[in-house]
Amino acid sequence: xxxxxxxxxxxxxxxxxxxxxxxxxxxxxxxxxxxxxxxxxxxxxxxxxxxxxxxxxxxxxxxxxxxxxxxxxxxxxxxxxxxxxxxxxxxxxxxxxxxxxxxxx
Amino acid sequence: xxxxxxxxxxxxxxxxxxxxxxxxxxxxxxxxxxxxxxxxxxxxxxxxxxxxxxxxxxxxxxxxxxxxxxxxxxxxxxxxxxxxxxxxxxxxxxxxxxxxxxxxxxxxxxxxxxxxxxxxxxxxxxxxxxxxxxxxxxxxxxxxxxxxxxxxxxxxxxxxxxxxxxxxxxxxxxxxxxxxxxxxxxxxxxxxxxxxxxxxxxxxxxxxxxxxxxxxxxxxxxxx
Numbered sequence: 001x002x003x004x005x006x007x008x009x010x011x012x013x014x015x016x017x018x019x020x021x022x023x024x025x026x027x028x029x030x031x032x033x034x035x036x037x038x039x040x041x042x043x044x045x046x047x048x049x050x051x052x053x054x055x056x057x058x059x060x061x062x063x064x065x066x067x068x069x070x071x072x073x074x075x076x077x078x079x080x081x082x083x084x085x086x087x088x089x090x091x092x093x094x095x096x097x098x099x100x101x102x103x104x105x
Numbered sequence: 106x107x108x109x110x111x112x113x114x115x116x117x118x119x120x121x122x123x124x125x126x127x128x129x130x131x132x133x134x135x136x137x138x139x140x141x142x143x144x145x146x147x148x149x150x151x152x153x154x155x156x157x158x159x160x161x162x163x164x165x166x167x168x169x170x171x172x173x174x175x176x177x178x179x180x181x182x183x184x185x186x187x188x189x190x191x192x193x194x195x196x197x198x199x200x201x202x203x204x205x206x207x208x209x210x211x212x213x214x215x216x217x218x219x220x221x222x223x224x225x226x227x228x229x230x231x232x233x234x235x236x237x238x239x240x241x242x243x244x245x246x247x248x249x250x251x252x253x254x255x256x257x258x259x260x261x262x263x264x265x266x267x268x269x270x271x272x273x274x275x276x277x278x279x280x281x282x283x284x285x286x287x288x289x290x291x292x293x294x295x296x297x298x299x300x301x302x303x304x305x306x307x308x309x310x311x312x313x314x315x316x317x318x319x320x321x322x323x324x325x326x327x328x329x
Contacts, residue, residue: 043148067160079312
């Protein structure tokens with residue numbers, strides 16, 4: 001194969017974004033930082049979906065449609081999560097996730 | 106030979122990856138959100154490079170336009186000072202980075218052991234066919250926005266997968282065998298109408314839920 005990019009670099013990029021998102025979720029203490037990590041994870045999966053849709057002929061439309069569904073889900077998830085964060089901030093005057101321990105068993 | 110696609114891919118991919126890493130290691134949440142903005146824009150560039158124009162445009166519109174504005178508003182509404190730092194301790198960083206590198210290693214190892222993919226000539230052939238389809242603008246096979254719209258609206262796309270079997274020959278009044286034209290054949294194409302409807306209802310629920318959760322009920326300063 002002489003021209004073009006193979007599939008693997010795209011998948012590695014998706015894996016890199018996924019890992020960055022997981023580390024972001026684990027290390028950030030700001031609730032919005034955790035949300036940013038979730039967005040990174042979803043973007044990594046989206047890169048995988050679209051890359052597969054372009055490189056696998058049987059998956060041409062499905063990959064894009066799943067990517068669109070993921071984007072819509074991410075938008076909804078961001079809205080609900082930010083609403084929860086705002087509510088939490090109204091009650092506790094902080095967005096530090098370490099102080100959210102009322103549901104601790 | 107200078108390969109423009111290869112060059113663009115490595116340029117965009119390295120920028121996107123660096124922005125993602127910067128998103129993680131920045132302590133300031135506003136800067137983190139800004140790096141996320143660049144990461145999302147880079148992802149949409151990757152989509153454009155892959156030929157998924159519609160998804161790339163939607164990524165720009167919804168993610169970069171909508172979700173980022175939401176996140177930045179969240180940062181603004183919850184900031185306790187202009188530069189709030191919630192530091193993560195060094196030990197936590199070390200554990201997270203070790204765990205993250207191990208996860209990345211496992212993922213990359215999983216990629217290399219993934220067999221069921223076209224490689225080499227088959228891949229080149231598939232890409233060639235794909236490019237031809239995109240150039241031909243055939244709505245049945247190309248990955249245009251119209252194809253995605255057909256798939257989502259229930260019209261369906263691609264070949265017709267199921268047909269009713271043709272009616273068996275029957276005898277008419279004179280006893281001759283005739284093949285009736287029969288009922289119209291039932292066609293069934295792949296479509297994603299049900300997930301589309303579910304997503305619509307999901308968005309409505311999200312709208313109501315977010316409005317309910319974030320309603321103006323000031324109870325700042327601890328308890329009630």
